[in-house]
Amino acid sequence: MLLLGPINVLNDLLLNVFSQETINFFIWPLIQIGLVVTLVALWVAYATYLERKISAFMQARLGPMRVGPWGLLQPIADGLKLLTKEDFIPEKADRWIFFFAPYIAVASAFIVFAVIPFGPDWAVIADVNIGLLLVLAVSSIGVLALILAGWSSNSKYALLGGLRSSAQMVSYEVAMGLSLIGALMFARTLSLSGIVAAQGSDSIWFLVYQPAGFLLFLISGIAENNRAPFDLPEAESELVAGFHTEYSGMRWSLFFMAEYAAMVVVASVATTVYLGGWYFPFVYRLEAAGYHNLYVLVSLLVFLVKTSIILYIYFWLRWTLPRFRYDQLMDIGWKWLIPSALINIVLSGFAIFVVQALDGWRGMRTIESLERGLNLTATGKGIMIGFGVAGLFLTAILLARINWRSRDFNLKTQRRNIKLVNLPQGKPAVQPGS
Amino acid sequence: MTLSGYEAVFFWIFGLAAIFAGLLTVMARNAVHSALFLISSLVSVAALFVLARAEFIAGVQILVYVGGVMVLFLFVIMLVNVGAQERGREEIFNNQRQVAASLIFCLLLVGGVLYAVNRGYSGLQALNPRPEGTVGQQSIRDQSHPPSATGSSRITEDAENVGASLYRYASLPFEIASVLLLVAIIGSVMLARTLRQEASADDVAPEVLQDEIATDPTLPQISAD
Numbered sequence: 001m002l003l004l005g006p007i008n009v010l011n012d013l014l015l016n017v018f019s020q021e022t023i024n025f026f027i028w029p030l031i032q033i034g035l036v037v038t039l040v041a042l043w044v045a046y047a048t049y050l051e052r053k054i055s056a057f058m059q060a061r062l063g064p065m066r067v068g069p070w071g072l073l074q075p076i077a078d079g080l081k082l083l084t085k086e087d088f089i090p091e092k093a094d095r096w097i098f099f100f101a102p103y104i105a106v107a108s109a110f111i112v113f114a115v116i117p118f119g120p121d122w123a124v125i126a127d128v129n130i131g132l133l134l135v136l137a138v139s140s141i142g143v144l145a146l147i148l149a150g151w152s153s154n155s156k157y158a159l160l161g162g163l164r165s166s167a168q169m170v171s172y173e174v175a176m177g178l179s180l181i182g183a184l185m186f187a188r189t190l191s192l193s194g195i196v197a198a199q200g201s202d203s204i205w206f207l208v209y210q211p212a213g214f215l216l217f218l219i220s221g222i223a224e225n226n227r228a229p230f231d232l233p234e235a236e237s238e239l240v241a242g243f244h245t246e247y248s249g250m251r252w253s254l255f256f257m258a259e260y261a262a263m264v265v266v267a268s269v270a271t272t273v274y275l276g277g278w279y280f281p282f283v284y285r286l287e288a289a290g291y292h293n294l295y296v297l298v299s300l301l302v303f304l305v306k307t308s309i310i311l312y313i314y315f316w317l318r319w320t321l322p323r324f325r326y327d328q329l330m331d332i333g334w335k336w337l338i339p340s341a342l343i344n345i346v347l348s349g350f351a352i353f354v355v356q357a358l359d360g361w362r363g364m365r366t367i368e369s370l371e372r373g374l375n376l377t378a379t380g381k382g383i384m385i386g387f388g389v390a391g392l393f394l395t396a397i398l399l400a401r402i403n404w405r406s407r408d409f410n411l412k413t414q415r416r417n418i419k420l421v422n423l424p425q426g427k428p429a430v431q432p433g434s
Numbered sequence: 435m436t437l438s439g440y441e442a443v444f445f446w447i448f449g450l451a452a453i454f455a456g457l458l459t460v461m462a463r464n465a466v467h468s469a470l471f472l473i474s475s476l477v478s479v480a481a482l483f484v485l486a487r488a489e490f491i492a493g494v495q496i497l498v499y500v501g502g503v504m505v506l507f508l509f510v511i512m513l514v515n516v517g518a519q520e521r522g523r524e525e526i527f528n529n530q531r532q533v534a535a536s537l538i539f540c541l542l543l544v545g546g547v548l549y550a551v552n553r554g555y556s557g558l559q560a561l562n563p564r565p566e567g568t569v570g571q572q573s574i575r576d577q578s579h580p581p582s583a584t585g586s587s588r589i590t591e592d593a594e595n596v597g598a599s600l601y602r603y604a605s606l607p608f609e610i611a612s613v614l615l616l617v618a619i620i621g622s623v624m625l626a627r628t629l630r631q632e633a634s635a636d637d638v639a640p641e642v643l644q645d646e647i648a649t650d651p652t653l654p655q656i657s658a659d
Contacts, residue, residue: 025440026440094464094466096467097466097467097470128489129489129490129593130489130490130492130493130593133490133493133494133497133593134493136497136501137493137494137496137497137500137501138496140496140497140500140501140502140505141496141500141501143501143505144473144500144504144505144508147505147508147509147512148466148470148508151466151508151512159512162512163509163512163513166505166508166509167509170502170505170506173501173502189593189594190593
């Protein structure tokens with residue numbers, strides 16, 4: 001019965017102790033937060049297990065097999081090992097910042113789950129109007145943890161890792177934010193539940209309107225999480241372990257947890273914005289038939305499956321692609337991702353303008369309603385999908401033309417050609433810094 | 435004022451946190467610690483914005499100041515050597531007259547802000563009157579918004595209003611401001627380039643460039659560092 005009807009029993013029980021206002025403002029959110037934190041922590045732990053298994057299968061190995069059946073208890077064993085290890089603080093480290101940096105990392109990754117719509121109704125903690133903005137803002141705090149960890153360790157490897165991470169994350173944050181704007185034009189709201197509702201009432205995924213936006217978001221999300229092939233901040237072959245070289249025991253595992261939680265965050269935002277979130281075609285029929293909680297649970301399951309697929313892409317890329325060089329990383333960020341995100345915004349705006357102009361032209365109907373996002377008729381959808389696919393090729397051609405031989409760019413000849421300086425050929429320059 | 439219940443509790447927590455973090459920003463001896471206290475202060479102010487129902491401003495405050503500006507701040511602090519100030523043991527408040535002057539200006543500022551807030555508040559009350567019993571609750575305009583998925587909060591049109599007015603009524607000033615930022619970026623790059631970097635870009639020895647600049651009356655003098 002609990003599956004079918006609303007949960008009123010617990011509410012009645014709580015009413016004996018607290019007022020309705022306290023229950024709505026504190027007790028229910030606290031229950032939701034507790035559930036989400038526990039489940040996400042478990043998910044994160046088993047993401048490490050899955051990563052090891054998937055990497056093993058890709059290399060024709062078995063992976064962890066000893067602890068429990070198929071090694072299923074391996075994450076718990078790992079957690080216990082890390083908990084009992086020595087928590088070492090270097091003598092010259094800045095103790096307080098060294099102490100706090102892992103907590104900033106974990107907090108910034110976990111706070112985002114407050115606004116992620118795992119499902120309808122009670123499966124979302126807070127549906128705020130600035131949902132997507134909050135996600136971007138809070139995950140941008142994550143970079144602070146990395147810099148502070150790198151600086152406070154008072155070690156060269158850690159400092160270099162921290163500086164690399166800050167430069168990388170600041171540049172990819174821009175592309176990440178810009179790539180989402182195209183999808184927001186269709187949703188007409190920043191609220192994540194609103195974005196899911198817009199896709200639900202249009203019965204389409206924004207992925208088909210915005211293929212370029214999805215690709216850009218996924219690439220910049222992977223770079224933002226410092227995952228391979230963008231794992232420069234912790235490049236093992238160059239920097240020992242990057243920003244967490246000096247960390248050990250539980251504090252080190254907090255960084256690890258934050259990295260996997262941030263991966264789950266990016267995967268769930270990509271699911272929500274581009275893959276329709278918890279929506280799937282016949283889910284509203286369950287609600288109409290009166291099975292309210294079943295409807296929520298099925299939606300939750302759909303969301304988990306979609307997010308897991310994106311997480312699998314993460315693992316897949318990690319074990320197939322080699323790491324980029326640092327200048328290549330910056331090239332991709334500034335010369336490819338950010339310009340193509342800007343082109344995507346312009347093209348999406350133009351596509352929406354065309355569809356709106358065609359509405360009512362010679363009896364053509366393209367727009368169904370504007371109430372919950374931009375809902376299009378079949379004709380409008382066709383036009384929009386055409387624009388999306390064409391935009392993918394147009395962006396690629398345009399950027400390939402702009403960036404053609406951009407690495408051969410010669411500042412000296414450029415300056416001489418435009419007569420900025422008119423210098424005689426002197427003896428060769430000494431190296432800067434000597 | 436009009437805050438009551440849980441909102442008042444959160445207001446006092448975040449307000450005091452903002453003030454003390456601001457104080458510690460100027461009192462911390464280590465530059466990185468100062469930056470961290472400034473970040474705490476900014477986050478507390480963002481929380482106050484949320485309490486004032488300006489969620490969009492709060493989000494932008496964290497995204498721009500904490501995620502962007504302060505990260506670059508920390509970047510610069512770590513690259514530039516600020517060790518001398520850290521290791522020094524001088525008193526921070528060593529000059530009686532400085533302390534007195536800053537206290538006087540602080541009090542003047544507090545007085546001015548209080549006066550302005552009171553004036554503005556009574557003006558707002560006259561503009562948008564509320565019945566006595568509803569003080570501290572959501573206004574009727576707020577309650578008319580559609581409820582969110584959880585039902586405990588309501589969706590406002592804050593972000594939509596900002597976007598619409600920015601791109602409809604203020605698009606020209608917006609574009610001018612962005613061009614101004616671009617000018618600032620290019621200018622700072624030009625200012626930060628030294629003669630040695632210029633010379634290495636042109637692949638000549640610095641002395642050649644130095645002579646060239648010294649003999650060219652149309653160019654401004656650049657220091658040879």
